[in-house]
Amino acid sequence: MDEMIRIIRKFLTLIILLSITFSSSADPIDDYIAVSLYLGGRISSDLTDNQTGEPVKASDDFAQTLAFTWHHSRNKEGELLFSNASQDIQVSGENNSSAELNTTYLHFGGRALFTKPDSAFSSSVGLGLGATFLTPDESKYDNEIALSGNISGGIRYQLNDKWALRSDLRIYGTVLNSNNSLFCGEGQCLVKLEGEVYVQTDLMAGVEYKF
Template sequence: MTVTHISTLLTCSILATSIFSASIAKAEIYIAPFAGYSFGGNGLEISNDESEDSYSRLNISESENFGLMLGMKTNDPGNVHLLYSRQTTDLRNKALSTDVIAELDVNYLHLGGTLYFPSGQLKPYITASAGVTHIRPNGLYSNETHFSMGVGAGVAYELMSNLSVFADVRGYATFMDSNGGLFCNEASCVFKIQGDLMWQGQANIGFEVSF
């Protein structure tokens, strides 16, 4: 993670903390578990060879994900929240390949906000977030943590005053070091990478309980 990425993340954290502090006296707290399907997971090329022309397409396989949001509602109407999402999947060198390079977990930890456009019990919304992507391989060298951002849109339906169901689609962009390596230790890296951005999409459903 570069100094610029760290600085951006700290700025987002300070902003989110300020919003939480200003709203805490009158905010309505909520918890929102969700589950869905992650897709994409490409945008980079990898190589485990010293030759510069031996790169192949990196692909994180599509699979189920689950997660949790904790937040506070605001008067916009909207909310600010902390989001955690986890996907258990594997890494392949092409989208349709059956050759599994490694099994891994992809985790997102983001601070975000949501803006609703309510119409009765139906509440369409847009959302944005920033934080980190943590990639944890099984049996390979080090974990990877990189700055990431997310955007999304969805719709919630209010079943009761304190209970809603929702469905949304989210996109995550993870910023990588195009001159770096992937899964490294102090001596070497398993792969070299080309590219600055890895993206993933999610389609989720869940429910929200307010307190």
């Protein structure tokens, strides 16, 4: 995880430098709809079981993202995002139990673009809001839906008018209600919470196609 954090810090520095450098430009295409497919890794913050005080850990794992973007105005895009990862949840202490969890984000938001004339490189920052769907693989546990948001930074390399290479760093925050219980079923719950924000970070790379 330490190596992943170092990579994220370097990526953030790169995005900030590119955003300062590519501060203005006309949009390369006046009107478009684009689809992007990303693959990468997801790391997660720990939760704390309110009943036992023990940490609840989620494994760092593979993630995939599908994003639809469209021209909104000069140097701005709208975005509809679907992202999913399957992770192992480990509960320490007396319970000492585990479950496989599918975490899915469905977010609507937008991006501000930073481009420069005659350069194939550009950068962006974005915000999104939507829902998190927490779905345990075991049918005995209930599914959960929670409010969430994200903040992102990305870089793009335009190959031609249609295709581009993209890389994004995206941080998700999911609001878990006070006195909430997760993964309940058959009269018991794996985790009991006292109001937390569940943070996950994705570092992704992919391709974009514009229509």
